[in-house]
Amino acid sequence: MTSLTRRDVLGALAALGLTPALPASLANAEEATTLGSPRPFSFDVLVAEAKTRAAAPYAPAPVRAAEVLETIDYDQHWKIKFRKDHTIQVGDGKAPLRFFHLGRYFKEPVGIYLVDGTEARPVLYAPDFFEIPSDSPARNLPRDIGFAGFRVMEPGGVERDWLAFLGAAYFRSAGELDQYGLSARALCIDVAMPTPEEFPRFTDFFFAASTESTLVIYAALEGPSVSGAVRWDISRGTEPGRKGVVMDMACRFFARKDIARFGVGTLTSMFWYNETNRNRAPDWRPEIHDSDGLAIATGSGERLWRPLNNPPRVMTSTFVDNDPKGFGLLQRDRNFENYQDDGVFYEKRSSVWVEPKNGWGEGAVQLVEIPTDDEIHDNIVAYWVPAKPVRTGDQVAVDYRLTWLSDEPNPPAIGRVVSTRIGMGGVPGQPRPKDVMKLVVDFEGGQLADFGQNEGVEAVVSASSGTVSGTYVLPVVGTGRWRAVFDFKAAGLDPVDMRLFLKAKDEALTETWLYQYHPDQYVATNAG
Structure with a gap:
């Protein structure tokens, strides 16, 4: 990720298939999938491994076949199709998994593991997971090059994904209204600082058999400044008043060096213009944004609404608090007439709410707004920064709930x-x-x-x-x-x-x- 910018990453996320597909049948992949040797697994094991890695210098694996991957641009990537008969069924078909191919913007593979009790076995990559055109440069890659990420499909043969992990520590859900928009990140490091932003990445994913309503995903995370382990317990529309996607997250991070700005509960979105700054917009559509404001429920009970800006220069706003009840980037305007876009449906973009667990103590919600001149750039970042600086050797445990809805999960009874x-x-x-x-x-x-x-x-x-x-x-x-x-x-x-x-x-x-x-x-x- 060190050679890429934020705009490279987010532009590629938008371009690589995180949208509903056309209807087709869904096949079982039991005979098509080859699994490797088992390894001991539990979340405690994953956390212990992260702690051990953080005690050693950062040593990223060299990118294999980098020259070939560089030639797999947007157009080439679109032509590489995942074979439906290789779909992996997790939890008796409740969470069908499909994978993304590597390419120019995603050159580092991720491990994919299936968990069975206290063991995890890797899904071994093979070129026949994908339909690769005869003239594609992907045919020149090693036969064990690996996967770039994954997406979770609707069960029952519906050709539409609702959850995707692709690139660095990013992930996103189609939420309550089945439309992708903003992204979440496991953490952010040095956003809008004089030094370059750091992009830790998920290196391995582990999938546990889902219950009737919950998909459990684990991930190992690695970067120059931090190692970590993350667990998601993901449910869809199973709780009263929560019709969207609910993610209960447990994050365990270990710092291998001092970190100037350590952000958790990170949300990344796009705001170009709305009714406030419409007079400066060159586009014909009335409004263009994935989110239109930052909402905060403070520890003292006050409710704040900060409309988003497309500022003339990078701006960082800090909202100091103690034990916040929650915050989120919301899309409040749900009127199609205010967008007039029947291709990407901005009125359906998810609102995402961060709900801390166990008290987060003193710190601040920070909002970073970056100037943009187009809708393809995610220029908004919101996250929580603990008041206590993160230093070499520190352990940071953060638990919270992410809710992907059309609104915040518990809107206040006020104007x-x-x-x-x-x-x-x-x-x-x-x-x-x-x-x-x-x-x-x-x-x-x-x-x-x-x-x-x-x-x-x-x-x-x-x-x-x-x-x-x-x-x-x-x-x-x-x-x-x-x-x-x-x-x-x-x-x-x-x-x-x-x-x-x-x-x-x-x-x-x-x-x-x-x-x-x-x-x-x-x-x-x-x-x-």
Whole structure:
């Protein structure tokens, strides 16, 4: 991964088959699969092996046949098809497994093991797992080159995958609405730091026989700064109120050197534009994003909503907390009319919620926003950073639940932000004040619909710099929504952090809207 950028990795993830396929029959692979010799296995064994590796210098295996793999680009990769009759049935067909072929963007193979009790046996790669065209450079690879990753298909012969692991420590699910979008990562290291970001990778996967509703996957992880072991207990729509995909994760990491920024519960998404910055978008579609905001349930019980930005430069926002109840990147806008894309269906992209277990103590949720000029680049990262720095020899144990839904699993019974709009300040029909912008934030839900115009609803607005003026609120006729409106003039060109919520008397009626306003993206459009 050291020669690739984040955009290489995420672009390749989008291009290599993580989308629904055409219907076909599903065959059994018992006779087509060759297994290697068994090895002792348990999660404790996997953790102990990671600890042992971390005590030694990082020694990645050299990439085999690198020159040949380099020639297997997007087009060549698409032509290599997994043979359906080699599908591996885990848990009596409840989790059919298929594999990805190696190529230019995924040159390092992963081990695939099937667990039986206290033993695990490797699935031995052979070229006949794939239909390889006669003129494909893949025919020049060693016959034991290995697999790049895997995907889990729908059971019962449905030709559609709902879970995929491919590249570094990334994984993703189609979630509740059967549409891939953002990705998760086991961890992230040195995101948006002066030094290059590090991409640890899963090196081996172990599949246990699933129960009626749960698929168990284990993985070994390795990188220059860390070794680790991860367990997923994955269920789909089996719990009350949880219709999507639920992943209970146990992560055990061992640092082989000091790590400047160690992020867990990592989510990676894409935000190009929405109703807030639509005026700067060159595309014909009204909105393009996999997620439109970061939601946080703080340890003190406050609910925060931070709309995403496509900033003029890389920005890192830090939300300090103690024992957070959860956070996630959400896609709240589910209206097709606001996207108009019937090819990739942005209105169906999953929201993913991180729910800590056993208390995470002091630290911060960090949000990294990277400028982008297209929808093919995942430019949003959110994760938790412990307050205690991770040093050489440290052991980090993290347990949490990931839920892939259309919304967060337990939305609060308060008003929530549904849109953020920005335009010229001042009053229509009168001279507009120079460099003053009007911000309009709509809230919906909770008790808001029970209040009338003159029943004491107020907007509480603040900004880290600049001047807020002309604040007022009003119900939006016929919708049940309330709208907060205010004018703002920046004191300079530095980013401004804004805060807003609605209250009646001394009771908060809504979550807290947090917004990072970039004056240099707006003042030139409102020069007076």
